[in-house]
Amino acid sequence: MRELEERIIKDGSINPGNVLKVDSFLNHQIDIRFLETLGEEFKRRFDGKNITKILTIEASGIGVASITSKYFDYPPVVFAKKSKTSNISNDVYKSSVHSYTHNETNHIIVSKQYLHKDDYVLIIDDFLANGCAVLGLIDLIKQAGAHVAGIGIVIEKGYQEGGQLIREQGYHLESLAIIKSMDGDTGNIQFVNNDE
Amino acid sequence: MRELEERIIKDGSINPGNVLKVDSFLNHQIDIRFLETLGEEFKRRFDGKNITKILTIEASGIGVASITSKYFDYPPVVFAKKSKTSNISNDVYKSSVHSYTHNETNHIIVSKQYLHKDDYVLIIDDFLANGCAVLGLIDLIKQAGAHVAGIGIVIEKGYQEGGQLIREQGYHLESLAIIKSMDGDTGNIQFVNNDE
Numbered sequence: 001m002r003e004l005e006e007r008i009i010k011d012g013s014i015n016p017g018n019v020l021k022v023d024s025f026l027n028h029q030i031d032i033r034f035l036e037t038l039g040e041e042f043k044r045r046f047d048g049k050n051i052t053k054i055l056t057i058e059a060s061g062i063g064v065a066s067i068t069s070k071y072f073d074y075p076p077v078v079f080a081k082k083s084k085t086s087n088i089s090n091d092v093y094k095s096s097v098h099s100y101t102h103n104e105t106n107h108i109i110v111s112k113q114y115l116h117k118d119d120y121v122l123i124i125d126d127f128l129a130n131g132c133a134v135l136g137l138i139d140l141i142k143q144a145g146a147h148v149a150g151i152g153i154v155i156e157k158g159y160q161e162g163g164q165l166i167r168e169q170g171y172h173l174e175s176l177a178i179i180k181s182m183d184g185d186t187g188n189i190q191f192v193n194n195d196e
Numbered sequence: 197m198r199e200l201e202e203r204i205i206k207d208g209s210i211n212p213g214n215v216l217k218v219d220s221f222l223n224h225q226i227d228i229r230f231l232e233t234l235g236e237e238f239k240r241r242f243d244g245k246n247i248t249k250i251l252t253i254e255a256s257g258i259g260v261a262s263i264t265s266k267y268f269d270y271p272p273v274v275f276a277k278k279s280k281t282s283n284i285s286n287d288v289y290k291s292s293v294h295s296y297t298h299n300e301t302n303h304i305i306v307s308k309q310y311l312h313k314d315d316y317v318l319i320i321d322d323f324l325a326n327g328c329a330v331l332g333l334i335d336l337i338k339q340a341g342a343h344v345a346g347i348g349i350v351i352e353k354g355y356q357e358g359g360q361l362i363r364e365q366g367y368h369l370e371s372l373a374i375i376k377s378m379d380g381d382t383g384n385i386q387f388v389n390n391d392e
Contacts, residue, residue, distance in 0.1 A: 028277070062259050
């Protein structure tokens, strides 16, 4: 999505450790009008799919998932919660997600009340890198016996394995921008062209 | 706000310890169409105020803050992040918030880039009880030299001290529903009538 790539180039920065920082518009400060254009684009890419629920993970997925809902005629947005403890009640589905950024394993949980076997779930998240978070969300959906209707990502780090892993499993994954490479010294960011 | 009170009565439940659970539409599963009616009501209550930024706190404030933005002509939404560590860099404003629910103290931080002295900030959050979270957010705004334009809360627990504390300090606080009392045995919920 050209508009997103341009915004990343204009407002993103590359931090030490080759970390892309886009927190001026996506995941600390949020540009809601811009998120509406992302939501519209998700609708275009998943058009014709029957979506009964949007699933994301706290915290930075909640904004884009919430704004995206209206373009799919307002399915409920459910966000998985992170929990340090494995001592969790029986009325939740749980999975575990390792964060390499923070070097810790979180349990993620969703109340069984909010995922049902007749749900067609669109997963939405801001970033896809090694794929751990998305695989954890898929696991929750499977535990509920529900269907993964698709996975919509704002920014995919194409040089990490998550995207390939998920596509190879046959899921319909759409990333609005896919980064091919970044150079922290020059600030140069290259994208995979995936506009349809 | 009558519509919200009716929704709380219909879909809320009172858990042990007199904890009001509204996670079927507000803070785990989110009804986005309903949040739009809340956003419209915030606009009505803070009409005429110049709002340059909306500030909330992760995770459950992000949905309602994001949906509210468009009714104020799309000011950026900034969410304060929670951090366990006090060892935080110099480029953030930080405050501390004690959570009685989880019995822990979190540091909350906002990047200095996203709060400026010429900002008129509307604080939005889902719940107000003892007021610790809102007071922490006010502290961040003051550190930036910015202005608190108002505080919009979805559900205030009127029997806890937060609301009084904040109103006594002269802030314009609007809570869309104020709970006067709850009875876990009967499920009865009484509201303070604050419709204008």
